[in-house]
Amino acid sequence: MKRKLFAILIALMWLALPLTALRYAQVWDQLPARMATHFGANGQPNGWMPRATSLYFGLGLTAFVLIIFTIITVILLKQKAQPDTASFALLGFFYFMTGFTFYVNNSIIEHNLTGNPITVAPFMLAVPVAIVLFVVIYMRAQRGEALPNSQVLAEETHDAKGFSILFLALAALEFAIAVSIPVPGVRVAMSLIGVLFLLIAAHAWDGFHYRFTPAGLEISTLGLRLRSIPQSQIAKYRPEKWMALRGYGIRGLGNTRAYVWCNNVVHITTLEGEVFLGTNDPARTVRDLDTMKQYAHS
Secondary structure (H helix, E strand, C coil): CHHHHHHHHHHHHHHHHHHHHHHHHHCHHHCCCEEEEEECCCCCEEEEEEHHHHHHHHHHHHHHHHHHHHHHHHHHHHHCCCCCHHHHHHHHHHHHHHHHHHHHHHHHHHHHHHCCCCCCHHHHHHHHHHHHHHHHHHHHCCCCCCCCCCCCCEEEEECCHHHHHHHHHHHHHHHHHHHHCCCHHHHHHHHHHHHHHHHHHHHHHHCEEEEEECCEEEEEECCEEEEEEEHHHEEEEEEEECCHHHCCEEECCCCEEEEECCCEEEEEEECCEEEEEECCCHHHHHHHHHHHHHHHHC
């Protein structure tokens, strides 16, 4: 039942494309031959294009967004027997971003009909909030039950000071831009994005913490438990290379999760899916997993 509902919701997301075309068609004869299509932070136009080009660009942008979102959700659907809460949260986030794309296209039409400035502040304020909500739901998914307290066999930390400095610079840039923007709503939105970058910087600096006990493996960051894997669920593991194109940080869809800041990982196959542990010393991580398994069997 959940799979069918998820598939229907994926298909319904594509209504944004004909709705955008319909909105243009409704007022086509009222639109100027040359439309304002690019706007500054104050909502005033600073770029124009022909009416037909505006239509094609709006449809193309919407189609591009929908194609990317559909590919991701279809892959997710194929990986899981039943979509979980995180899957629906991701789909909800995609609906939000699709709605934002439709809102921008419609706002461009309204400006060219009425001359009213475009207002994107409400959506810009909602974007970081939506990101935080999705991340919270995503991080809670597949966490598993907390492991019982037991002897710590080994501990490792996998951090990324370089990424942390990069995100600190991005946060400083966001705050500098926010200060220079005269529109209060946009200024607050940019500041919130800057705060998000600060949180990412703190996470990269602190890194992923791996705690190996006879009961299993616990993964955490900033004092928050991300994942608990009972040792009885670990089927096998091996060191691998991680491609940069797959991204860094907390990654993964469906039954796959990765906690990685570098190009070396230990790939753990569990009874519930795949887990990738980023590590600067794969041999040590494998050795700690061996110790955990051997201790449990002794």
